[in-house]
Amino acid sequence: MKIIILGNAGSGKSTLSKRIISREPAARLSLDEVAFHDDAERRPLKESIADVEKFIQSNNSWIIEGCYSNIIEAVLHKCEELIFLNPGVETCIAHCRSRPWEPEKFNSRQEQDENLSNLIEWVRSYEHRTDEYGLSSHKNLYDSFRGKKRELKNTAEYEIV
Template sequence: MRVILLGNAGAGKSTLARKLIAKQPAARLSLDQVAFQGGIERRALQESFEEVKRWIADNENWVIEGCYADIIEPVLPFCEELIFLNPGVETCIAHCLSRPWEPEKFSSRQAQDENLDNLIRWVGAYETRADEYGLRRHRALYASFRGKKRELTHPGDYASV
């Protein structure tokens, strides 16, 4: 299994990644781990890409998940399936509001909660953003991929994966 999960924050990528790995053991990489160099500063794209390539080389079976079309695009040739999670902005916001503390991203629940308003605004702009995190770029990346792919528009559909 070599799967890439693409979608907005709150789309359910991490949850689906855990479900896939429970069915078939595989390594998991959240692109948040390679996109930033501490805090909110993005790493150079080439650095992120090289780190993902090394990680892929070290793992036979894997799931990569993220919203970073600029990192995903060059690693698409390595995947067997692209799954685009696109449940709508309202669902993504609801998921963000109910997500548990993510210790790999925040030092405390309080720190995570202090970022929640920014996250909700960012997630809410998904359909209008023109950057690598937005719907337009995700849809173009999905359309360009010639391998096995699926777009899931409802979290209830995730169980079929």
């Protein structure tokens, strides 16, 4: 299994990847782990891609998930399936509001909650963004992929993956 899951923040990428792995064990990489330095500064793209390449080479079965189309584009040809989660901005915002504490990203639940309004503002801009995080970039990547792919627009569809 070699799957890439692409979508907006809050679209359900981590939840879906964990659900798939619970049925069929595989290594999992959230691109958040390779996209940034320890602080909020974005790493050079080549460094992030090199780390993803190492992850792929080190694992026979894997899921990579994230919103970074510029990183995904560099390794997309190595996946067997692309899943594009596109449930709509309001669903993503609802997921962000209800997500449990993510200790791999925040030192405390309080720190995570203090960042919530910034995250929601960022998620809300998804349909209008023109960078690698936006809907148009994700849709272009999805449309250009010639392998097995699925665009899921309703969270109920996540259950059948």
